[in-house]
Amino acid sequence: MxxxxxxxxxxxxxxxxxxxxxxxxxxxxxxxxAFTDPAGPFATFGVLAESAVYRQVMWNTFVVAVIVTALCVLLAWPVAYVLSRLEGVWFGLALYGVLFPFWISVLVRTFSWMLLLERNGPINRLLMATGITEASLALLFNNVGVLVGMIHVLLPYMILPLYGAMVRIDRRLLLASDGLGASLADTFRRIYLPLCVPGLAGGATFVFLLSLGFFITPALLGGSNAITLSMLIASFVNDRLAWSLAAAGSLALLAIVLVLMALTARLLPIERGLFAR
Amino acid sequence: MNRLPLPLRVSANAGASLVLAFLVLPILAVVPASFNKASFIYLPPRAWSGVWYERFLADPEWRTSLINSVEVATLATVIAVTLGTLAAIGLRRIDGRWRTLVTGLFLAPMIVPVIVTAVALYRSALDVGLSGTILGMSLGHAILALPFVVINVGIALRAVDDNWLRAAAGLGAGPWRIFRDVTLPNITPGIVGGAIFAFITSFDEVIIAVFMAGYASKTLPVKIWESIRLEFTPVIAVAATVMIALAIVLFALAQIFSRKTGSPSR
Known part of the structure; x- marks a missing residue:
């Protein structure tokens, strides 16, 4: 050497x-x-896969992650687009609006939502005062609260890669398409949208993967009927001391995350998605 | 499509403004809640007072948790910055397959779900007697913070020309002298930026801390976590406001330093 x-x-x-x-x-x-269960090396995975309760937890985790990702794409789109067109002070201000929440503890943000979404909280009172609802709604301790809280935390992870893709688009391509007689919808569908796909795929993967493993927000805003995989793992450790089941759940969660990452890594360089933060 | 038609442009701007408001405003709800006079949380407060701030400072449990948080975050930052800076410099000296592999390993703590890392660390900490200690939590947080330091210092290192290092070596400087007089001054903003990220990563971290904390080693987020589940008083809003205030200070510091290096902020 x-x-x-x-x-x-x-x-x-x-x-x-x-x-x-x-x-x-x-x-x-x-x-x-995970492989030390007395009933056999793969018994823990069998327990997780066969129990109706655990299957329900996996399904709920998956559904929440899908909805969060879809709504994040929808909400991120106008912000990313406007960011890509803004300049100067307004750009700086809007970018700070996206970056600032990253710095605030997820716990604090979740606690804020608990105050806002309470039965007797400001959002419910506003809804009733404006006559939108008759009685106060249950916005906490169910999937509504979980979705609101998770979208709030994960949205910047969607906005930044999408903005990164949009800002790199050569405006001359859009002018050319326009000049050649394509309609606005055609230019969007055939030029703009395909060029956004790398950012869209990167952001959506990131949001989806983070949703699958999310813990703090579902644990505080979710109810007993809105349990996610991460809450199940924590309860195996803390309440039941079922280490082999916790290990099997963790391994399953990590395996899903890695497989999905490998799949998207084929679509785009993952490092770029990470550095886009 | 260089300019969208007016109705579309207006709705894009309106949509973006609403979403930005959704991102920023709810965070601030805890601030008025912390100045509530009543013994329960009501927004907006009907009477204002600083009584819960006095309560926060007078309660030894809250005070201790704040001190613990600062200790844990400081220790985690020192560990992550030392290891991460050396590693970032080392990464520049290897290429190809190895570089990809080692970079991937350094970034892995960002990819593995924190709940998995937390359970794994907790289990091993139980076995070696680090569970419930400040050191145990600091080490866990240092692992989470390491990728931020490696990335930040890595970006700063791009500004260091290899020819400068060769020139310094040619003029007779040893490796340590080259590091101290050529590399270090150029990457200091990156190191500071990484340190700020590392500190806030640890200071805000809940999951590892919840598993690892013992009775006497709760951090501020752990105390908040427990209080939310037990009592739900305005003191929690005070603690949350303290965390926001610290985050704003660190955010401002990071902006100043990222302007110096031109590295992207988090």
């Missing part, structure tokens, strides 16, 4: 050793517990 190699090893070594000891080894040890 040359001297340069020794130096490089000294630079990378400490972080790699710490990462191995505090991340890779603990994960491997946890996952190995």
């Amino acid at each position: 040359s001297r340069r190699h020794v130096e490089t090893a000294c630079l990378l070594g400490p972080a790699l050793v710490v990462l191995a000891l505090l991340f890779v080894v603990p994960l491997a040890r946890l996952f190995s517990l």
Whole structure:
């Protein structure tokens, strides 16, 4: 080994050793517990797959993630578009509006929503005062609260990659399409939308994956009938001390995340999606 | 389509404004709630007072949790910045397949769901006796913060020309001298930016902290988490306002430093 190699090893070594000891080894040890059930090495996965309750939890997690992703795409679109056209002070202001929530603890933001969505909270009182609803609505401790809270946290992850794709679009392509007689809808469908796809796919994947593993918001805003996989894993550990089931659930969650990431990595370079933050 | 027709443009702007309002305004709801005079949370408060701030400062449990949070975040930041800066410099010196692999490994804590990392760390911490300790939480948070430091310092390093390093070596400087006099001054803004991210990542972190915290080592988010489930008083709004205030200060600092390097802010 040359001297340069020794130096490089000294630079990378400490972080790699710490990462191995505090991340890779603990994960491997946890996952190995999934195969230690007395009933057989794969019994835990059987329990998770066969129980109606657990299947319901998986289904709920999936449905919530799909709805959150779809609504994030819808809400992110106008913001990303306007960001891509704004300049100067207004651009800075709008961008801060997107970046600022990243800095506020998810716990604090979730707590804010608890205050706003309460039975007797300002949103319910506003709805009743304006006559939109007769009685106060149950907006908390069910999937409504979970969806609102999760969209609030995850929306910036959708806006930023989408904005990144939109701002890179060469306006001359749109002019050319217009000049050649295409209608606005045609230009959107055949030129603009396809050029947005990398940002759209990157953002949607990110939001979907984060939704699948989301914990704080569903745990506080969700009810006993809106349990997600991450809440189930936590309850295996804290309430039932069922480590092998917690391990199997964690392994399943990570496997889904990695498979979905590998699939989108074929569509676009994942690193770009990450650095777009 | 260079300019959208007026109705479409107006609705795009209106939609974007509404969504931005949805992103920013709800966060601030805790601030008026914290100045409530009543013993329960009501928005907007009918009478204002700072009594819950006094309650927050007088309660040893809340005070301790704030101190614990600062300790944990400081320790996590020191660990993540030291390891991450060295690693970012090291990453520049390897290429191809290895670089992709090692970068992927450094970014992995961002990709694995935190609940999975938290359960895994908790299990191992129980076995080695780190559960319930400040050190245990700091180490867990350092792992989460490491990717931010590697990314930030990595971006700052792009501004360092390899020829400068060769020139310094040619003039007889050793590796340490080259680092101190050439590399370090150029990447300092990146390191500071990474440190700010690392600090806020740890200070805001709930999931690992909830699993790892012991009776005497609760961080502020853990105390908030428990209080939300137990009592739900305006003191929680005070604690949340404290966290927002700190985040705003760090956000402003990060903006100043990112302007210096031109690195993208989070």
